[in-house]
């Protein structure tokens with residue numbers, strides 16, 4: 001099936017107002033988004049995520065490259081392409097702060113030209129699904145951040161677009177509401193077959209609900225893979241070893257040469273050593289180094305790695321070997 005969004009070689013530079021300096025925010029980004037998929041768009045601060053999202057929504061004009069939305073070029077046929085997208089960006093500007101929850105839902109449902117009966121049914125179902133019923137007559141500006149966020153997502157759903165773009169959907173939410181929003185997003189994608197693109201710094205949320213992630217760094221895509229694959233790829237050869245004493249200078253030097261990204265926490269009674277192996281066989285090299293000074297190995301465990309740690313490795317460029325071996 002054709003992807004719902006296809007981005008090819010997208011570029012965008014900004015000119016700084018006073019200085020003559022040009023900032024290349026996006027330097028040739030390409031990726032696709034499949035229908036019904038929840039995709040995480042990640043990257044450190046300033047990587048180019050917001051610029052990319054704004055170009056997809058037609059808020060910023062690219063210098064080069066194409067964005068096809070359901071096969072329609074969003075430069076040539078802007079309105080037709082944008083009919084497929086709704087966005088909940090920073091500050092939830094897609095809802096009216098001086099209207100109540102119910103008024104917002106009725107307004108946006110009515111906007112689509114639905115009949116009174118349809119509007120009433122849809123509003124009732126969304127109030128129920130998003131657990132907003134008890135606050136239906138509350139003004140938006142008096143709601144908690146979590147309630148506002150749920151309403152903003154409900155309103156984005158009302159537009160009936162194929163794609164919903166969300167910028168930091170769980171930012172500032174308490175744990176319980178964050179889980180509720182995650183659950184809602186999962187069901188929006190599966191029950192209503194919507195495609196969701198999430199930009200977030202919360203790796204827990206990404207690991208929890210995204211099937212695939214596109215990681216951007218310095219204006220370029222550095223990883224485009226399923227979350228599951230990345231977790232498997234990185235988990236498999238990370239070891240945590242408890243040692244019955246300290247390592248010597250000589251051992252540390254050899255470790256540095258063989259496993260440049262090792263972590264060593266010295267302790268006279270029980271030191272800890274964490275090593276990422278490129279190949280499983282390298283465990284023997286590690287044992288050779290330990291054997292040199294007859295270091296006692298008290299335990300050896302597979303280190304569990306979460307998505308946040310993987311993200312940091314990828315962004316710091318420490319992941320080249322893992323990525324190269326998987327491709």
Ligand SMILES: Nc1ncnc2c1ncn2[C@@H]1O[C@H](COP(=O)(O)OP(=O)(O)OP(=O)(O)O)[C@@H](O)[C@H]1O
Nearest residue numbers: 014015023025043044045046047048049050051052
């Ligand atoms: N309107 C603008 N004028 C000038 N420079 C800009 C503008 N918008 C973004 N930039 C610059 O472009 C680069 C990419 O910014 P962008 O906001 O796309 O990154 P981001 O990945 O969304 O970052 P964050 O996670 O901090 O929101 C940054 O260096 C930023 O300072």
